[in-house]
Amino acid sequence: MKTLKNTRQMVNKGFLLLMLCFAFLGCKKYFDPPDVFEEQTIVNVKRKKVLLIGLDGITGADLKTIAPPKIQEILTKSKYSYDGWTDMPVSDAGSWKNIMTGVSIGTHGVADSSFDASSTVIGGEHDARAVYPTFIERLQGSGKIRYSAAITTWQKLSQKLFIYSDFPIVVANDALVKDSTLKKIAEPNMDLVIANFNGANKVGLAAGFDANVPEYKNAVLQLDTYIGELLAGIKARPTYAKEDWLVVITSTHGGDGKSFTSGSKRTRNIFTIYHQPNFVGKELPAQPVVDGVTTSSKNVLASLSAANSAAYGLGTTGDFTIQFKVNLKAVPSGSNHATILSKINAAYGNATGWEFMYEASTKYFRVILGSGSSATLKFLVGTQVTDVNKWYSLALRVHTEGGKRYAQLFQDGKAVKEPTDITGFAMGTASDLVIGTIASSLGTCTQNVNQLAIYNTAISPQAIQNFVCQEQIPDTDPYFNNLIGYWPGNDAQGTVLKNYAPNVTGKDLTITATSGTNFAWAPLAAWTCTPGKLYLTHNSDISQQLYYWFGVNIEAKWVTNGKVWLSDFESEFIK
Structure with missing residues (x-):
């Protein structure tokens, strides 16, 4: 009993000693930093x-x-x-x-x-x-x-x-x-x-x-x-x-x-x-506005029959200019190039005629001139990478000088390269004039073409430069009477692109769509300088x-x- 009692006394003393230690520690002074009151940010969402x-x-x-x-x-x-x-x-x-x-x-x-x-x-x-x-x-x-x-x-x-x-x-x-x-x-x-x-x-x-x-x-x-x-x-x-x-x-x-x-x-x-x-x-x-129809893949085209478009073939002799505005909406990939504007019987091979194309492998515009043999095709290739949803001005100028006939591609008013000799090159006239991707084209484009103009003369390089910023071709233009085809493409309604060239009748382009396909006129943001x-x-x-x-x-x-x-x-x- 005495042993048990002594043990209890020792435990009690130990407990009292431990409490005294805690009391001592509780009385120790520690640094007490000042209160910091952070301003609350209240966000009122209206x-x-x-x-x-x-x-x-x-x-x-x-x-x-x-x-x-x-x-x-x-x-x-x-x-x-x-x-x-x-x-x-x-x-x-x-x-x-x-x-x-x-x-x-x-x-x-x-x-x-x-x-x-x-x-x-x-x-x-x-x-x-x-x-x-x-x-x-x-x-x-x-x-x-x-x-x-x-x-x-x-x-x-x-x-x-x-x-x-x-x-x-x-x-x-x-x-x-x-x-x-x-x-x-x-x-x-x-x-x-x-x-x-x-x-x-x-x-x-x-x-x-x-x-x-x-x-x-x-x-x-x-x-x-x-x-x-x-x-x-x-x-x-x-x-x-x-x-x-x-x-x-x-x-x-x-x-x-x-x-x-x-x-x-x-x-x-x-x-x-x-x-x-x-x-x-x-x-x-304000952004300038034009109306337009989007020619889409091979489904929506604007065309004029070969019989009615013979005057727009480049033939073997004579001076011409073809110029227009184009805005690409969708382009082919890989090496599947696509026609944009043409009067040609085939996109490749033994082609006769002329065509503007988008070259998918380089993203350049190009013109191909054909006289019936793939071996003699003339390629006029641009040097500027093109983007979608952007307007470009393209022109093909055919002129005679010193007894020779030349063709030259212009992009945005600037000559792309030196003129190409096409003397004696027979490009024919027996194909439809087409805006859009023709059937023989491997690739397809979706695009807006506006202000298409064809002249029976080689207009000056300065006139081609002026065309870049022109909203339309005015009847005061020095080359207006040389127009044999002028399709502004901003008719805003209907199924034709009317030809507004002077003294020209029966040369409207007809818009067609394949079965199951629609086309529509819409106001478009126009080119501007x-x-x-x-x-x-x-x-x-x-x-x-x-x-x-x-x-x-x-x-x-x-x-x-x-x-x-x-x-x-x-x-x-x-x-």
């Missing part, structure tokens, strides 16, 4: 919202002349253009289809108030089942918007395109469009509001689409007043400080005289304004800017025709 205002029948040129006061006020915080475009043939329905789907008329085919696709707009066989959803549907599907509203006086527009909004509203006049739009703007969870005003269009049809017509000018000013009220309505929202509004104001089409269907530039000229409080005001420098970035604004671009604004990725399968450019300025509004 909710994205959009007001889209579509004004029927106001040309960009007239809006610039009238300079409505409310619109002028917001330009200091807007990206805008008076030089935008809509498609041919011009219609209210087709223009709204462009805006709502991001697809151009050459794809959707809507050209009248039926909102049905027309086979006269889309060449070849049209698939009537093709569906192009509106940006309302795509934004709803993305989950980026909660509620949307679309207001118009046109019931058919509401039924065909605005119906996909949560609140498609049809009212009797523009004043009620304004009132209904203000009510929807005021609703807390409304993220997308579309307003369509038709008053200027009605006045233009009755009195004339012109800034100098008092009735038309007053109609535009009235719409400007409505726009001012809508902008004030946005700022009056209790949650405005927590929101990020993009206001898009655009016209659907212009007008000329008392019509908007003539196809003139005034009927297609629109304006577009993108307004956001953080934008630095900028009028977008103006430095700096230029913008081609088109009403089919609007949906792309809205997708970008709401943070929705554009999928390739949507086949939209426009492109996002608002991102060029994101440093101004992404803080």
Whole structure:
């Protein structure tokens, strides 16, 4: 017992000693650093919202002349253009289809108030089942918007395109469009509001689409007043400080005289304004525009029969010049070269005639001249690597000097190499004149060809240089009367490329498509010698800017025709 007791006493003493050690350590002073209070960064993400205002029948040129006061006020915080475009043939329905789907008329085919696709707009066989959803549907599907509203006086527009909004509203006049739009703007969870005003269009049809017509000018000013009220309505929202509004104001089409269907530039000229409080005001420098048809692979060609195109064969004697603009969209790979423009019976071998080709192995342009034997083919090969989606000017100049005949290739106004002697070379005339890839070509190209000109003389090298920057060949050109074929290729509609050479008839190129293939006219960014970035604004671009604004990725399968450019300025509004 004594031993056990002693053991317990020892344990108790040890425990007390251990507690004293802990107490001693607990009383020891250690360095106590000062308190550090880190400032918490609070990121407030503003909710994205959009007001889209579509004004029927106001040309960009007239809006610039009238300079409505409310619109002028917001330009200091807007990206805008008076030089935008809509498609041919011009219609209210087709223009709204462009805006709502991001697809151009050459794809959707809507050209009248039926909102049905027309086979006269889309060449070849049209698939009537093709569906192009509106940006309302795509934004709803993305989950980026909660509620949307679309207001118009046109019931058919509401039924065909605005119906996909949560609140498609049809009212009797523009004043009620304004009132209904203000009510929807005021609703807390409304993220997308579309307003369509038709008053200027009605006045233009009755009195004339012109800034100098008092009735038309007053109609535009009235719409400007409505726009001012809508902008004030946005700022009056209790949650405005927590929101990020993009206001898009655009016209659907212009007008000329008392019509908007003539196809003139005034009927297609629109304006577009993108307004956001953080934008630095900028009028977008305008990209020149041409209309064009894309000749695709061996499926879409523009051609003139051998019987009607004999004058464009180079034969054995005489001086000629062939020049044109080309923009390659898709090119062959490997060594499968492809024809671009030709009047030749075969792409290779025992060929007779002439052809411009893309040489896949080098990425050079080249011309082949043939007199019936593969052993004597003449190759005029470029030296500059070419890119897709870029315009080039090509020319073949055939001239006689000192009793000899020469051929020389020019690219972008510059002679590629020394002239090639072709004296006595018989190139014939018995082949079709073809834009596109002919059947015997191993490779295929997809391209736009514009401003094709054939002269019965060797124009000067300086004239070839001048052609590089010319929008078109004017009738004041010193060689205009030497034109025996001139196909600008910007007809904008139909199935022919008209020949505008003087004193020439029956020489139009016919556009054809193989079974199951469509072709379509579309406005294209043209060649230019103006430095700096230029913008081609088109009403089919609007949906792309809205997708970008709401943070929705554009999928390739949507086949939209426009492109996002608002991102060029994101440093101004992404803080």
